[in-house]
Amino acid sequence: MAASTVRINLDGKPINQLTILMIGAGGFIGSHLCEKILQETPHKILALDVYSDKIKHLLEPDSLEWAGRIQFHRINIKHDSRLEGLIKMSDLTINLAAICTPADYNTRPLDTIYSNFIDALPVVKYCSENGKRLIHFSTCEVYGKTIGSFLPKDSPLRQDPAYYVLKEDASPCIFGSIEKQRWSYACAKQLIERLIYAEGAENGLEFTIVRPFNWIGPRMDFIPGIDGPSEGVPRVLACFSNALLRREQLKLVDGGESQRTFVYIKDAIEAVLLMIENPDRANGHIFNVGNPNNEVTVRQLAEMMTAVYANVSGEPALEEPTVDVSSKEFYGEGYDDSDKRIPDMTIINKQLGWNPKTSLWDLLDSTLTYQHKTYAEAVKKVISKPTTS
Numbered sequence: 001m002a003a004s005t006v007r008i009n010l011d012g013k014p015i016n017q018l019t020i021l022m023i024g025a026g027g028f029i030g031s032h033l034c035e036k037i038l039q040e041t042p043h044k045i046l047a048l049d050v051y052s053d054k055i056k057h058l059l060e061p062d063s064l065e066w067a068g069r070i071q072f073h074r075i076n077i078k079h080d081s082r083l084e085g086l087i088k089m090s091d092l093t094i095n096l097a098a099i100c101t102p103a104d105y106n107t108r109p110l111d112t113i114y115s116n117f118i119d120a121l122p123v124v125k126y127c128s129e130n131g132k133r134l135i136h137f138s139t140c141e142v143y144g145k146t147i148g149s150f151l152p153k154d155s156p157l158r159q160d161p162a163y164y165v166l167k168e169d170a171s172p173c174i175f176g177s178i179e180k181q182r183w184s185y186a187c188a189k190q191l192i193e194r195l196i197y198a199e200g201a202e203n204g205l206e207f208t209i210v211r212p213f214n215w216i217g218p219r220m221d222f223i224p225g226i227d228g229p230s231e232g233v234p235r236v237l238a239c240f241s242n243a244l245l246r247r248e249q250l251k252l253v254d255g256g257e258s259q260r261t262f263v264y265i266k267d268a269i270e271a272v273l274l275m276i277e278n279p280d281r282a283n284g285h286i287f288n289v290g291n292p293n294n295e296v297t298v299r300q301l302a303e304m305m306t307a308v309y310a311n312v313s314g315e316p317a318l319e320e321p322t323v324d325v326s327s328k329e330f331y332g333e334g335y336d337d338s339d340k341r342i343p344d345m346t347i348i349n350k351q352l353g354w355n356p357k358t359s360l361w362d363l364l365d366s367t368l369t370y371q372h373k374t375y376a377e378a379v380k381k382v383i384s385k386p387t388t389s
């Protein structure tokens with residue numbers, strides 16, 4: 001878009017061109033957010049990450065319309081003195097950097113806690129000290145388990161939304177015991193949220209906290225052995241995509257009974273853009289960003305993905321497309337799970353008027369079409385290679 005076009009925010013005020021420092025810009029969410037900002041706004045991006053493959057198409061060639069509006073900085077925020085300078089140069093910092101795959105939470109709890117809490121501390125501190133606005137990515141996992149999950153299985157109260165809908169300003173954060181190291185991630189995210197909130201209350205930091213509820217779509221994670229480690233365990237979308245591409249059974253952890261609501265990445269990114277361009281409505285708030293209408297059990301997700309992929313690939317599904325595995329076998333000791341995640345949408349609706357649009361069928365159709373186009377040939381090649389014994 002031409003830099004001269006005047007954009008108007010939700011209150012009818014013109015939106016000034018911003019310089020945005022995006023930490024973790026090379027990841028799944030970052031890549032979509034960079035695309036959206038470059039295609040639809042005049043803002044400039046300082047894209048910071050240790051990794052850039054997912055935004056390569058935005059960084060080159062130089063002739064692209066947005067050349068000069070995105071600059072990549074290969075920096076690890078754990079130890080780099082350039083961080084404060086970049087925050088000072090920007091109007092807004094968005095922090096997406098984190099270890100955020102469940103397979104890591106119980107097997108690499110120290111890295112998980114450092115990444116989600118300790119490494120985020122300087123970002124919060126520099127924003128606060130320099131009077132810079134911060135949008136920080138937290139997670140719906142801070143809610144942990146629902147109150148309803150502690151009721152007897154046959155209790156009618158389990159059907160009452162008061163016992164399961166997750167509200168930013170009212171729901172408690174309910175985690176398992178310390179031995180259940182799965183909660184190392186949620187706990188670290190909760191503490192950084194509390195620190196940011198306290199910086200706002202005591203030192204006037206202008207902040208927005210985002211709690212994503214299972215955002216999914218193209219470029220999420222990696223396909224093991226193709227663009228990530230063979231033994232790596234990504235999040236469920238990539239695990240199931242990998243099995244479908246290889247014509248293997250989809251593994252259902254502990255029977256696939258957990259429930260999730262999935263939102264299409266492109267819908268969710270619209271909510272983030274509204275936060276960026278409406279600071280008066282977004283500052284000081286914590287926002288759930290999810291799609292309460294797209295709830296399924298993991299088993300239902302597996303069935304839907306199997307049906308959609310058969311359609312997309314033109315290959316019939318396996319006769320028995322799923323297999324049950326225990327969480328101990330799949331993730332190892334210390335795994336635990338969130339039972340159900342329905343976001344309350346009152347606050348984001350009231351402040352930003354945002355609603356998700358895309359149904360689960362539609363988002364799986366476009367995402368699996370992308371997975372097939374991007375990976376099917378590469379997977380076939382790997383499978384057909386003779387294994388050395």
Ligand SMILES: NC(=O)c1ccc[n+]([C@@H]2O[C@H](COP(=O)([O-])OP(=O)(O)OC[C@H]3O[C@@H](n4cnc5c(N)ncnc54)[C@H](O)[C@@H]3O)[C@@H](O)[C@H]2O)c1
Nearest residue numbers: 024026027028029050076077097098100137139212214215
């Ligand atoms: N995808 C979701 O649905 C979802 C849900 C809840 C929360 N979140 C949160 O949103 C954020 C982004 O998630 P994502 O799905 O895009 O994950 P992602 O893993 O695809 O992206 C994270 C990016 O941060 C970078 N990074 C990590 N540590 C870094 C460091 N020390 N220095 C520089 N770069 C570093 C990684 O290289 C990666 O590119 C995370 O904070 C995550 O906890 C995502």
Ligand SMILES: O=C(O)[C@H]1O[C@H](OP(=O)(O)OP(=O)(O)OC[C@H]2O[C@@H](n3ccc(=O)[nH]c3=O)[C@H](O)[C@@H]2O)[C@H](O)[C@@H](O)[C@@H]1O
Nearest residue numbers: 100102139140212213214215235236239251252253258298
């Ligand atoms: O996306 C989110 O909103 C948050 O939740 C995710 O956590 P979770 O939903 O548990 O992670 P997934 O890997 O996507 O797993 C979803 C469910 O599928 C199950 N699963 C996963 C993979 C698999 O092959 N089979 C399977 O049954 C898991 O046990 C879990 O119940 C991650 O913690 C984060 O990316 C994020 O903060």
